[in-house]
Amino acid sequence: MLDLDGSLTEEDRQIRSVVAGLVTTRVRPHIARWYEVGQAPVRELAVEFGKVGLLGMHLTGYGCAGASAVAYGLACLELEAGDSGVRSLVSVQGSLAMYAIWRYGSEEQKRHWLPSMATGETIGCFGLTEPDHGSDPASMATRARRDGTDWVLSGGKMWITNAPVADVAVIWARTDEGVRGFVVPMRTPGVTAREIRHKMSLRASSTGEIVLDEVRLPADALLPTATGLKAPLSCLTEARYGIVWGALGAARDCLHSALDYAITREQFGRPIAGFQLTQAKLADMAVELQKGYLLALHLGRLADAGTLRPEQVSVGKLNNVREAIDIARQCRTILGANGISGEYPVLRHANNLESVLTYEGTSEIHQLVIGQRLTGLAAFGG
Numbered sequence: 001m002l003d004l005d006g007s008l009t010e011e012d013r014q015i016r017s018v019v020a021g022l023v024t025t026r027v028r029p030h031i032a033r034w035y036e037v038g039q040a041p042v043r044e045l046a047v048e049f050g051k052v053g054l055l056g057m058h059l060t061g062y063g064c065a066g067a068s069a070v071a072y073g074l075a076c077l078e079l080e081a082g083d084s085g086v087r088s089l090v091s092v093q094g095s096l097a098m099y100a101i102w103r104y105g106s107e108e109q110k111r112h113w114l115p116s117m118a119t120g121e122t123i124g125c126f127g128l129t130e131p132d133h134g135s136d137p138a139s140m141a142t143r144a145r146r147d148g149t150d151w152v153l154s155g156g157k158m159w160i161t162n163a164p165v166a167d168v169a170v171i172w173a174r175t176d177e178g179v180r181g182f183v184v185p186m187r188t189p190g191v192t193a194r195e196i197r198h199k200m201s202l203r204a205s206s207t208g209e210i211v212l213d214e215v216r217l218p219a220d221a222l223l224p225t226a227t228g229l230k231a232p233l234s235c236l237t238e239a240r241y242g243i244v245w246g247a248l249g250a251a252r253d254c255l256h257s258a259l260d261y262a263i264t265r266e267q268f269g270r271p272i273a274g275f276q277l278t279q280a281k282l283a284d285m286a287v288e289l290q291k292g293y294l295l296a297l298h299l300g301r302l303a304d305a306g307t308l309r310p311e312q313v314s315v316g317k318l319n320n321v322r323e324a325i326d327i328a329r330q331c332r333t334i335l336g337a338n339g340i341s342g343e344y345p346v347l348r349h350a351n352n353l354e355s356v357l358t359y360e361g362t363s364e365i366h367q368l369v370i371g372q373r374l375t376g377l378a379a380f381g382g
């Protein structure tokens with residue numbers, strides 16, 4: 001509506017169209033079933049995404065595509081127009097697991113892990129959250145102690161995307177020197193991962209619990225330059241950036257679905273799209289979608305200029321996920337009873353966005369980040 005496409009480069013548009021094509025052929029025909037059974041073919045999808053350079057696509061070297069932040073954002077948007085769970089697979093692989101190794105790993109760790117993660121043959125996960133410590137990771141209970149030159153890890157991580165299918169985990173643990181990160185092959189003795197069942201959201205994504213029972217690791221499992229909580233938080237900023245864009249994809253898919261429905265569905269002898277109340281909903285949603293897109297584009301340009309700050313990403317995540325979930329719920333009303341059916345994508349997106357609202361920092365935590373920036377006062381507690 002605002003002709004925003006005109007400001008994209010030809011390369012951005014090409015990347016977007018490749019991802020949109022992949023979602024159309026590989027995700028859309030199956031997603032309702034994957035969601036219903038609560039299982040997606042994560043390994044197959046990872047390899048297909050790897051083939052088109054989607055995994056770690058904004059990173060450079062080691063088989064990564066080195067795309068711009070805007071191109072990466074557009075890819076997230078198109079993936080999430082398919083399903084938030086599918087976008088989560090790409091975000092966790094590229095922005096959390098790969099980014100942690102790329103930014104904080106040794107040259108050997110990068111060479112060992114990144115190329116096969118970029119192709120999707122190796123799947124990674126990122127373990128920060130624990131059963132008793134979510135928004136406040138500084139209180140984490142997972143510990144790593146030195147034993148000779150080895151490290152021994154004990155504890156547990158919860159709600160970890162891809163954990164049940166992962167080959168490798170980046171695990172954050174408390175040590176005598178503060179929080180450190182470890183690259184943990186999932187086959188290491190003492191590591192177990194269990195699928196979390198009965199999710200009512202993000203059902204086409206694998207989410208698990210990781211138990212670490214006296215897991216012995218060699219010295220070179222430590223991410224050498226990741227010291228303190230700022231390291232995992234910097235990874236979260238990367239992933240949140242993708243969500244700023246991704247949430248708009250889910251919202252756009254809902255809006256398209258509601259528009260199509262409203263134009264063809266007749267009540268009281270006319271299409272429901274012809275009622276002013278329906279048009280008010282559609283107009284407000286279209287306005288919010290465009291505003292969210294402008295915000296994402298602005299943040300993407302800051303990222304490409306190398307000046308994007310974490311609190312700016314908080315503005316994007318807070319606004320775009322909050323508006324996306326409002327759009328999804330509003331669209332659901334336009335579809336009436338059909339709005340709750342898996343025949344349409346709307347309630348699936350709305351339910352997925354409940355997870356997106358919570359992970360990578362809840363809305364409340366982003367409000368506190370913005371509040372701290374405005375007032376200079378930290379109101380997180382503790």
Ligand SMILES: Cc1cc2nc3c(=O)[nH]c(=O)nc-3n(C[C@H](O)[C@H](O)[C@H](O)COP(=O)(O)OP(=O)(O)OC[C@H]3O[C@@H](n4cnc5c(N)ncnc54)[C@H](O)[C@@H]3O)c2cc1C
Nearest residue numbers: 126127128129134135159160161202355359360362364380
């Ligand atoms: C599907 C899914 C996938 C996930 N994937 C991953 C992953 O791959 N890796 C990973 O490490 N984690 C992952 N998470 C975990 C996610 O990051 C956490 O759920 C999130 O950080 C919130 O933590 P919590 O659930 O423990 O909620 P809590 O921290 O217990 O929060 C509960 C409520 O209290 C509010 N609250 C907390 N502190 C404050 C405060 N100071 N002021 C005001 N309100 C506050 C919160 O905003 C929230 O509304 C995933 C979660 C989900 C649902």
